[in-house]
Amino acid sequence: MPSPSDHRPASQIPGGAVFPHRHLTGIEGLQPHEITFLLDEAEGWIAANRGRATPDKRLAGLTQINAFFENSTRTLLSFEIAGKRLGADVVNMHAAQSSVKKGETLIDTAMTLNAMRADVIVIRHMSSGAVRLIADKVDCPVLNAGDGRHEHPTQALLDALTIRRRRGTIHNQRVVICGDLLHSRVARSNILALTALAAEVRVCAPSTLMPPAIERMGVTPFTDFDNALDGADVVMMLRLQTERMTGGYVPSSREYHLRYGLTLDRLARAKPDALVMHPGPMNRGVEIDSNVADHDRSAITEQVEMGVAVRMACLDVLTRRARGVEGWA
Amino acid sequence: MSNALHFRDARIVCPVGGERRGDLFVADGRITDAADDATVIDCAGKLLLPAIVDLGVAAIDRAAFRAGGIVRVGLMPDQSPVLDEPGIVQRSLLIGRPDLWIHPIAAATRGLLGTDLAEMAICASAGARAVGTGRRWIADTGVMARVLAYARDLGLVVVSHAEDSGLVGDAVATEGETATRLGLPAAAALAEPLAIARDLMLAESADARLHIRQVTTRAGFDLIRVAKRRGVRVTCGITPAHLLLSDNAMSDFRTFAHLSPPLRSEDDRQAALAALADGTIDVLCSGHDPRGPEEKRLPFADASAGAAGAATLLPLALGLVRDERVSLERLVALLSRNPAALLDIDTGALSLGSEADVMLVDPDAPWQISADTLPGMAGNTPFDGLPVQGRVLRLFKGGREIGAAA
Numbered sequence: 064m065p066s067p068s069d070h071r072p073a074s075q076i077p078g079g080a081v082f083p084h085r086h087l088t089g090i091e092g093l094q095p096h097e098i099t100f101l102l103d104e105a106e107g108w109i110a111a112n113r114g115r116a117t118p119d120k121r122l123a124g125l126t127q128i129n130a131f132f133e134n135s136t137r138t139l140l141s142f143e144i145a146g147k148r149l150g151a152d153v154v155n156m157h158a159a160q161s162s163v164k165k166g167e168t169l170i171d172t173a174m175t176l177n178a179m180r181a182d183v184i185v186i187r188h189m190s191s192g193a194v195r196l197i198a199d200k201v202d203c204p205v206l207n208a209g210d211g212r213h214e215h216p217t218q219a220l221l222d223a224l225t226i227r228r229r230r231g232t233i234h235n236q237r238v239v240i241c242g243d244l245l246h247s248r249v250a251r252s253n254i255l256a257l258t259a260l261a262a263e264v265r266v267c268a269p270s271t272l273m274p275p276a277i278e279r280m281g282v283t284p285f286t287d288f289d290n291a292l293d294g295a296d297v298v299m300m301l302r303l304q305t306e307r308m309t310g311g312y313v314p315s316s317r318e319y320h321l322r323y324g325l326t327l328d329r330l331a332r333a334k335p336d337a338l339v340m341h342p343g344p345m346n347r348g349v350e351i352d353s354n355v356a357d358h359d360r361s362a363i364t365e366q367v368e369m370g371v372a373v374r375m376a377c378l379d380v381l382t383r384r385a386r387g388v389e390g391w392a
Numbered sequence: 393m394s395n396a397l398h399f400r401d402a403r404i405v406c407p408v409g410g411e412r413r414g415d416l417f418v419a420d421g422r423i424t425d426a427a428d429d430a431t432v433i434d435c436a437g438k439l440l441l442p443a444i445v446d447l448g449v450a451a452i453d454r455a456a457f458r459a460g461g462i463v464r465v466g467l468m469p470d471q472s473p474v475l476d477e478p479g480i481v482q483r484s485l486l487i488g489r490p491d492l493w494i495h496p497i498a499a500a501t502r503g504l505l506g507t508d509l510a511e512m513a514i515c516a517s518a519g520a521r522a523v524g525t526g527r528r529w530i531a532d533t534g535v536m537a538r539v540l541a542y543a544r545d546l547g548l549v550v551v552s553h554a555e556d557s558g559l560v561g562d563a564v565a566t567e568g569e570t571a572t573r574l575g576l577p578a579a580a581a582l583a584e585p586l587a588i589a590r591d592l593m594l595a596e597s598a599d600a601r602l603h604i605r606q607v608t609t610r611a612g613f614d615l616i617r618v619a620k621r622r623g624v625r626v627t628c629g630i631t632p633a634h635l636l637l638s639d640n641a642m643s644d645f646r647t648f649a650h651l652s653p654p655l656r657s658e659d660d661r662q663a664a665l666a667a668l669a670d671g672t673i674d675v676l677c678s679g680h681d682p683r684g685p686e687e688k689r690l691p692f693a694d695a696s697a698g699a700a701g702a703a704t705l706l707p708l709a710l711g712l713v714r715d716e717r718v719s720l721e722r723l724v725a726l727l728s729r730n731p732a733a734l735l736d737i738d739t740g741a742l743s744l745g746s747e748a749d750v751m752l753v754d755p756d757a758p759w760q761i762s763a764d765t766l767p768g769m770a771g772n773t774p775f776d777g778l779p780v781q782g783r784v785l786r787l788f789k790g791g792r793e794i795g796a797a798a
Contacts, residue, residue, distance in 0.1 A: 091573070170689050190691030191575040192645030211693070212575030251575055275567040275578065 082380055086198045086205040089214035090255035098256055102224050104376035105369070112148065112372060120150025125182035125382060127151040130172070131208070132158040132188040137343060137367070138208050138218075142185045145374035151182070173197040183382055186210070191248075204381035206374075212246050217377060218342055219252035221369040223260060225362050226297055228369075229338050233260040239291050239333075240282075241267040241323055242301025242350055243312070245274050249342045250301060254280050267291035269322065271312045288323050295333035299340040300325050300350045308349070316349045325351045327358075338362050395420075396427035397791060402435035402752070406442065406742035407725035416440055418748040421790040425744055433786070435752055441724055442740050443749040443787060446702065447629060447731035448497070448551065448605045450527070450681035452484075456702035456768025457492055458795055460678065461751040461784040465492065466551070466735055469499040470526035476502050476510040478518035485519035491794040495735050497524040497551050500539045506530040509538060513546055521735040522603070524551035527652055527697075529587055531557045536591065540600035549601040549627075549734055554587035554612065555579075555653055564693045566654045570639045576692055581656055585611035592616070596624045603734055604628040606679065608656050610663035617672045627734060629675030631701055632708035633774055635664050635717075641774055645692040648763070649774045651679075652697035665717055668726075675734065676726040678705040682770035699774050703767045707780035710755050714781070748791035757783040 081100050090098070111119060127146040131139055139155060146153040156176075167175075169188070173196075176184055183204050186194045191211030198205040209215040227233050238257055244250045244266055257264050258281040266277060267285040277284055285291035292298065308316040330337065339351075339361040347353045356363060383391035397418040405411045417427040446457070447466040457465065467484055469475040475484060476499035488494040498520035502508045512523050523543050529552070530536040543550045563579035565571040571578035588604060592615060595602035607613060607628040619626050633651055638658040641649040649655055656664075667673045681698030688695050709727060713720050725740075728749075732740030739749050761778045763771035787794050 168686065168689070169691065169694075188691070190694050192693075193691040195645060196689070196691055210575075211691070212577075214575070248575060251573070274572040275580075276569040276572050279569040280573065 085381075087216050087377055087381060088195045088198050088205065088207045090216045090219050090252045090259070091214065093259070095259045098220070098223065098259055101220055101373070101376055101380065102227060104380060105220065105224055105372040108372040108375040109369070112368070118148075118150070121386070122146065122378060122382060123150035125151045125386075126180065127153045127183045127185065127378065128176055128179070128181040129153065129155045129185045129208070130176060131156065132186070132193070133209070135187055135208070138187065141367070141370045142208060142374050145371050145378055148371070149375055149378055151378070169193060169196060170200055173200045177201040177203070182385060183378060203385070206377055206381065209248050211248065212251070213248055214252045215248040216252050217370065217373050218249050219256040220377070221366055221373040222253055222299065222340060222342070223256050224369045224373055225340065225366050226338065229362055229365070230296055233257065233262050235261065235263060236296040237263045237265065237294055238297040238299060239265045239267060239295045240299045240301065241288060241291065241325070243272045243303050243307060244268045244277065244301065245272045246304070246307070247301050253299065254282055258282065265291050265295070267323070269313060272307075289329065289332055292329060292332040295337050297338045297340060298325060298330065298333055302342065302344065303346060303350050305346070316346070320349055323350060325355050327352065327354055330355055336360070340366060342366070395791060396430035397748070397788070398427060398430035398432045399440055399752070400432055400434050401437060402440035403437055404440045404742060405720050405724050407721060407729040408741040408743050411721060413437070416742065416750070418788070418791040421748055421792070423742055423744055423746055423748050433752070438785065439753040439755050440742070441751055441753055442728040442742055443751045443789065444705065444727045445731040445735070445737075445740055446680065446705070447675050447677045447734060448679060449702065450679070450698060451769065452488060452492070452494065453680060453682055453702060453768045454488070454492055456680060456682065456700065456766075458787060459767035459784065460702040460704070461706050461753065461787055462678070462702055463492060463749045463787065463789040463794070464732070464737070464739065465494055466522065466731065467494050467496045468526055469497050469524050470504055474499050474504050475520070476504070476515070478511070478514045481515045481518040481520050490792065491789060493789070495521040495737065497522045499523065500525050500543070500550060501530065501535065504528065506532055506535055509542055512543060512548060516546060516548060521737065522549045522551050524605075525553050527553050529553055529555050529557050533590060533594070537594050537598065540594050540602065541598040544598050544600035549603050550595075551603045551605050552591055554584050554591060554604050554607065556583040556586040559583040559586065564650060564654065564697070565642060566639050566656050568639050568657055570642055574642065574645060574692070576642070581609045581660060582611070584609045584653060585615055588612045588615050592619045592624060592626060595626060596622070599625065601625045602627075603675075605677070606630055606634065606653060607667070607673070608634045608653050608664060609660045613663050613667040613672050617667070617670075620672070627674040627730070628672070629677050630664055630668070630673050631677055631679040632705060633679070633699055633701070634661065635668060635712065636708065637661070637774055642692070646774070647688045647690065647692055647695035648699060648772050648776060650692055650695050650697050651699055651774070668712070668718055674726070674730045676705070676709055676723070677731065678702045682768055683772045684770045688772050698772070700766060700768055700770050700772050704761055704773055704775055704780070706753065706784065707759070707782035708775065710782035711780060748788055750788050751784050752786040753782060754785050755782050757781060759783065
């Protein structure tokens with residue numbers, strides 16, 4: 064089996080010029096061809112993951128620290144599996160068992176992780192900008208696994224990969240992102256990635272959950288979900304946190320479902336072959352009905368699969384310089 | 393040797409007497425028309441200005457004040473402990489002397505909690521020159537009405553912070569493209585004019601003196617402009633940050649640009665420059681709030697708001713003169729005469745008989761603002777790296793030199 068990277072034209076560009084970034088702190092700052100490069104790299108890992116024929120332990124001997132200052136099950140697991148499939152020694156640090164609870168500052172924690180000579184650090188943090196702050200202080204590549212409301216780049220990459228595989232292209236696809244955009248890092252990263260790859264992005268939320276000036280990011284805002292769905296190629300639903308359903312931002316979960324729940328009836332407004340996506344975990348019966356989530360047009364479990372492949376690609380690409388991969392020194 | 397001074401050949405700018413080239417004499421700590429046996433200071437045509445009265449500083453930072461030409465400060469009540477007790481007020485009054493005269497702004501409500509009136513008269517007798525709400529708004533309209541009415545009885549100005557706390561919530565930025573891209577909790581700029589509108593109506597109805605420490609929005613300036621025309625006893629201030637920076641300075645999560653109130657849109661910044669030019673703004677202050685790395689080297693929303701501003705106030709203000717936003721004479725009023733009048737202290741001018749709080753300034757001396765070398769307790773300046781012009785050469789409080797910057 065050829066390694067995933069050597070049959071791709073982009074990866075034959077020497078000197079690591081195809082992806083000149085040290086960290087992946089966000090989609091912002093990535094050129095469209097750099098996003099495509101990561102997607103191409105991930106593509107190769109999908110087959111490898113399914114086949115599991117020849118294990119590729121290219122990260123063997125490297126230490127990957129997953130520093131999660133905010134609770135996560137799915138993303139942490141996905142990064143852990145991605146690292147282990149590549150042969151890295153994966154260590155997880157949870158905020159609950161860390162010295163963060165004892166008042167240590169974020170920078171001090173970062174310096175500590177750095178002093179342990181990690182080869183790559185994956186960070187999730189509840190504050191926007193926290194990952195970039197750490198990235199500036201450590202010597203190894205840093206991967207953002209979600210910072211506050213700011214960015215969640217690997218989620219956007221796995222969503223883009225899912226769309227590209229299921230729809231054939233991202234270019235000119237009409238993508239509707241619906242839900243709590245105000246508090247969503249998934250939405251921000253997706254908007255950046257999808258607009259960079261020339262999709263037509265519509266965002267839909269009640270005005271209480273719509274970020275101000277969002278149209279400046281190149282998207283069309285809607286408050287009426289039915290209108291937004293008109294002719295959609297992809298419908299991407301966002302999770303509504305339970306604490307926001309009790310009157311602070313929306314009156315109740317049932318009223319939210321009435322206006323923004325994705326039902327089969329509503330889905331009929333989209334294209335007949337429209338793709339349904341959700342970053343998970345889902346609130347079935349709130350933002351998405353079960354019969355939609357489990358429909359054959361739903362790509363929700365495929366998104367999870369793509370997540371591992373995308374994270375393997377990111378871990379591989381970001382450690383190439385340190386591993387002295389030819390052309391990346 | 394007498395302590396008399398003879399400033400020879402200076403370019404003297406006074407908000408009362410205007411500008412002239414000539415000499416200035418000081419004897420017994422006061423400005424006189426002649427002095428015997430005076431030490432001659434050759435000014436070589438450099439600027440001789442009233443020293444700065446900085447209204448509303450968050451911390452006592454001698455080195456920064458000295459470098460900035462500041463000899464008197466109005467100290468904000470949100471200290472630790474809060475300035476709501478005569479003993480605490482009196483202590484803060486005395487600790488700076490003789491170099492630095494601190495004029496405490498006492499808390500308007502006990503503990504600055506916005507519920508019960510603080511002992512304003514007792515604090516005033518202990519040396520407080522005003523009462524204030526600190527860096528927060530009094531949300532309860534009934535309490536604010538009583539604060540204004542009670543302070544009016546005592547002849548005290550109420551220094552308020554105008555941000556509607558319900559609208560602000562946990563926001564750390566102004567709503568707009570920058571905050572949305574960075575994913576920062578943001579509040580509509582409307583929070584400011586909403587608060588100003590309420591406080592103006594309350595002040596008008598109580599015939600109280602209201603000073604809004606920082607006004608930063610177009611709608612806020614419009615309200616104050618109209619209220620002044622109507623005869624409301626309102627004044628307002630601003631810092632150079634809100635005149636020179638807009639919210640895109642927060643890009644890359646620069647916590648030195650995390651201010652309270654937050655930086656606004658470019659349109660609001662333009663309105664601030666217009667309000668400075670047309671006289672709506674009365675006071676230009678530093679808002680000096682030094683914060684060390686332990687409070688600033690954090691994710692944006694977790695970092696403390698505030699910027700060190702004392703050492704950069706004068707050069708940034710002189711830049712406004714150079715850009716023809718304001719005349720030098722009016723700038724001196726904004727920096728010294730007007731804040732002195734607000735605090736009801738007789739300084740801020742170079743008239744005969746007034747206290748000799750003066751500074752000799754080289755308005756052209758070039759330097760570069762650097763967070764690493766900024767004089768004072770911390771270098772959290774949003775102007776890090778900016779080249780500026782203007783340095784304080786020598787600084788005098790009551791005719792006594794207090795250690796000049798180089």
